[in-house]
Amino acid sequence: MTIELLAPIDLAFWHLESADHPMHLGALAFFTAVRGTAGGAGVLELLAARAAAIPRLRMRVRDVLLPVGGSAWAVDKGFDVLRHVRWLPLPDGDFAAEATRAAGELMERPLERGIPPWEMYVLTPEGETAEDADEDGRPFAVLVKLHHALADGMRAVTIGAGIFDQIADARAAGVHRVRPVPPRSWLPGPWQVADLAMARIVELGRAVGIGASVVRASRLDPRGTPALTAGSSGTRRLATAVLDLEDVQRIRRAVGGTANDVLLATVAGALRRWMLARGERLPVTAPRALVPVSRRSPGSPPGSGNKLSAYLLALPVTEPDPRARLAAVHGNMARNKSGGPSRGAGAVAVLADQLPAFAHRLAAPLAGSAARMLFDILVTSVPLPRSTLSLGGCPLREVYPMAPLARGQSLAVALSTYGGRVHVGLVADGKAVPDLERLARAMTDELEELLRVI
Template sequence: MGRQQLSALDVAFLCLEQETTPMHFGALLMFSAPPAADLRRLVTLLGERAGRLPPLRQRVRSTWFPPGGATWVEEPGFRIDDHLALHYLEHPGDREELIAVVAELMARPLELTHPLWHLEVIGGLADGGFAVLAKLHHAVCDGPGAVELGLGLFDGFTAPEQPPAPCEGGFRARGLAAARSASDVLTHPARLIGGATKAADLVKQGYEAAGIFSAIVGGIRRLDPASPLRCAHWPRRRIELSRLSLSDLQRVRALHGGTINDVLLALVAGALRAWLSSQDCDLAGRTVRVLVPVNLRQGGESGFGRNQVSGYLCELPVGEPDPVKRLHAIRSAMDRNKAAGPRRGAGAFPLLADQLPRAVHRIVTPAVGGMAPLLYDLVISNVPLPAVPLALGGAGLREVYPFVPLATGQAMGIAACSYGDAMCLGIYADPRTVPDLANFADSLERALDELDGCVETTERGRSKLGSGEHREILT
């Protein structure tokens, strides 16, 4: 199998890796009780399926050309057992113990000299079920790519084919390829049109990059040293899980318009408002700027193989006390982002990173990685699963809680995943900065109750408008 070059953005994620800010994301998958009580059988099954996925057998190898670049290569002597582990919770296997174990496992960096993933099977849950914690480095792919790759682990799915690798070889091979290309153009002059098109694309990319850079410079803020959302990282992490009803979110969306993601952002804004208030922060006119990742793939395009992501920056109006006004403000802000498109604005900085030379990332990115708080306060990601029942070894998947890596200087990240009638949120935080993460998770539910209550009030009001008494008041 040929080697596949890492894109410039893939290399950037490698360069952002530090001991206290590992760049892997994760997902905690909760399953019902397996048909067979022996979880070792499931570990073996996971190993067999993971071993059939080519990206999971590959590691990163640096290259001389392009300078600072890297390729994915098959790891010699690859051992699937090095990437699988089985844990059992102590009795009674409650939620608090599960959260503590997952937080400890998520905080452990992946070894960059080996394939960049790990699966942890966790048994001993009080309800008889089990969990799987999947860890995957952001250099491998982004969230949608991880979903496509991960489907190969479930019952009834086959491993997706590896995307075709680009032509490889040494300087001689590349020289021969260039000579053949030149000869081809001389013998087929009409193909110069294709070259002109590529040149036009380069000009377009340059113009696009200049616009993004200008927006980034204009979007830089003065740091607030007293902000509770900033921190100096240390190796430990804390997580919290929040399960919301997708039907409730859809009911709110149906009344107020917009998207499920708009409603989700409004819930986070409400929870942040409550948390900031508990930190004695002045809320008057306050906003929290979040990065909302955007998938750039077209319909039917393969999800894995590289990062294909941009982003929108959105100001969450946490200073607004009215939950409906918060939702409307967020919807308007996201509508403006979508009208501009994912290739414009400061949130599109991943596109700019993907156009930089890889050697620049090797030198500059580790130093500028701590500048993320200048642009945004936290990441809020939402990656849905396919609307089909999923199972592992006959055990049905119930919930999926994803986690996003924390950038240097940022105290919290939130990721969501919809599956069935559940919207599951994984909250990932620095424990010294956000020790009361459970209260934050509870605030998400209260924020949904607030908006859902507004829906019920509005629906009751509409029903009352059908009576003669209220028609007289309106006339």
């Protein structure tokens, strides 16, 4: 029987987790029930059936004897999808606000170990029935939580997309049937041995270079902006913002660079506005953002293991001119890209590939505690399908991604593009950042300011 070991970076994510710092990704998706559909109150059974049909969601993590300290994916023989898919009615009021509040609280809770590490919640207004939704088109939402060991951003989208009508119907029709891979001999030939040895030498050389970059970039006194460095309370808060993608593209066309440069500059400007509104002194040293990038080749299948690296980006929050902030972000990202995702201190995740399994059990907690020495905030973009999506015939209106918080950090920013808009999910320590909605408003204010000055 073939054993699928956790990839090194996945094993690191599995052991990085603590009660105050759960390592799961999330997404909060809003839908509108339409006439002739079951709506939110009736979608639970459909969601459970589709989730159960995704093979990866039936897998749990188990320890193995070899390699020492390693773990593997195994089918959960006692799998019960109803342990993972739940219905949660919300109090009357502003549904979007109540769903956002509930999602923040649900993100606090680590996923149960010993069973497949994921959960989904159907959120509906309290007292709603399928007939109510059919008559008046009331909204509902779905919260998805996937452990980072189970999925990086790209793989999370691939897994999560399986619940939507378009992907589920295509799978049922066999459109996405995987072609069998011809077997290969386990015994390499002499030229393969030479190639493997050379590749290993190159990998070790790259790891040494990354390690040196990490040492140079680490801050022995990692004090910074109080808003970003408050102690952990284990609580979570979610806030959301919506940006017009055409506005982002208009700015990009006017000043050059990429749409991601514009979004990163928007984050920097929003942080500046937020810090000043809080009455905080702007930091002497620019806060650093860790910007994850995929190491997967374009068009390649998502595969079973995380393939992540990242860039380190100094966020120019002390720069008062929005155009100058954008120029600084563009220049720094261009330098990062010229070096590639496998070089520099931001590529610290690549080092996981060089460590034996037992080292992850010992080093992961230390590495998590040291994250604050390297960066202050995570800013990640999550790719989504460009097509219009629906669940049980109910159209998807908005989808907000959520990223985990590293130890010593109180804020993470995730962005995704869908339906001509950029949806921003802000996850923060609930006690450290009680005014997260102010930062969400600052995101829209900053993009409007950029539009005015181009």
